Amino acid sequence: MVRFKSRYFLVSIHPQQSSKPWKPFTGKKLLFALRAAVSKYFGDFGVGSLLQTLAVKYYCDRTRHCIVRCCREHMDILSTTLTLITSLNGSACSLQIHHAAGTIRSCQRALVKFNASQLKSLLATCTPTDDRPLRADPSPMRRREPSSWEAWKQLVIAYAQAKRLNHLVVSQCASMDLFNNKQLNRALSTDAIVTVLDFMQQSGHVEWKDASKTECAVFWQSPKQWGGIIYKWAVDTGNTDTVCTFFELLEGETGEGQEFHNMDRHVFKRALQQLQKEGKAEVFSSGDEADDTDGVKFFMQ
Known part of the structure; x- marks a missing residue:
């Protein structure tokens, strides 16, 4: 059996602020756009070189990160094309290559590491004022505000997806960066963590594994x-x-x-x-x- 060597690129899309609003985009549309760009810059030779191997293996429209595969022999064609693209989805943008590797697993690990660093930076900029959407340990009055729990739910989903977590042990959650911001010296109590997970259970994003609520499964995808x-x-x-x-x-x-x-x-x-x-x-x-x-x-x- 002949095994074709592949190369995988972790790429982020950065729309320009002055451009048109970003419309919903899919991996299939991205693949068509990449093929058109290869044809534009490298003609029939480029299209033929990447025809069988060019594929979008992952795309998230929320973060606009993608993993693109091509054959190792013609990886320079794809890498050059990615840097030359100036518009996608009807909006002016630029593409940045974060990581290139011989396996998709390596790109996935790089994406998890990148998202974790971004999340840590965002949490560090949060201020402990009343207008902060994510409170470290909500008061009894604010515990009943749906917007606060919805914000926590979205944060847990994003964190679980970035870390590829499908399972949480409540006793270990207090030490996680997600619930314990050491830079701000703020943390959720165990009771508050359980309340967040209970709220997520209502939308089907969490399922408790035991009646005592010590472990749960997390569904960042249904x-x-x-x-x-x-x-x-x-x-x-x-x-x-x-x-x-x-x-x-x-x-x-x-x-x-x-x-x-x-x-x-x-x-x-x-x-x-x-x-x-x-x-x-x-x-x-x-x-x-x-x-x-x-x-x-x-x-x-």
């Missing part, structure tokens, strides 16, 4: 969204009509490099249960959360 990602991988890699164990997908080489690799088992199983409801998969489970023999069979539709 089970339906995770199910779609897992099912797309199964179809694209030809893993339909075959049984895959949870261990192979979560910890083995089979799922390596995928978004769901090393995911919390509770979140993973909820995603598969959603696929089972849609008739796209069948889950084989012993009922033991830690059983490596649990498996799933995907069906082509």
Whole structure:
């Protein structure tokens, strides 16, 4: 079997403030725009060189970060094109390459590190005044304000996505940067942390794993969204009509490099249960959360 060497670029898009407002954008639209830019700057040779390997493996319209793949042999064409682009999505912008590597996993780690540094910088600029949207330990009066808890929910979701967290232990949360800002000497109490997670449970972003509320699963993407990602991988890699164990997908080489690799088992199983409801998969489970023999069979539709 011949293995083609690839290169992955972690790129951020920076719209100019004086330009038109940024419209909703997708990874598919970004791919079309990149192909058009390659054609513009390198003609048919550039298009032909990257035709089979150019792909947008990740794009988030909220942060406007993306991971783009191409073949190693012609990576210079893509890197040059990225620096020459001056407009996307109808808005003037510039693109910045943060990281280049031979694996997507390396770019994912670089993105997590970058988002963590950005989050830390933003938290450091927050002031402890009454107009601050994220209070460190809300008073009883402010605990009932929906806007305050909604702001906390969005912060926890963003942090979990940046750190790729699917699981939280309440006793460990107090020492996390998310709930403990040492620079401002402000922190949430354990009771307040539980209240935040209870609020997130109402929107389906948190599921408690026990009645005493000591551990919970965090869904920064819904089970339906995770199910779609897992099912797309199964179809694209030809893993339909075959049984895959949870261990192979979560910890083995089979799922390596995928978004769901090393995911919390509770979140993973909820995603598969959603696929089972849609008739796209069948889950084989012993009922033991830690059983490596649990498996799933995907069906082509």
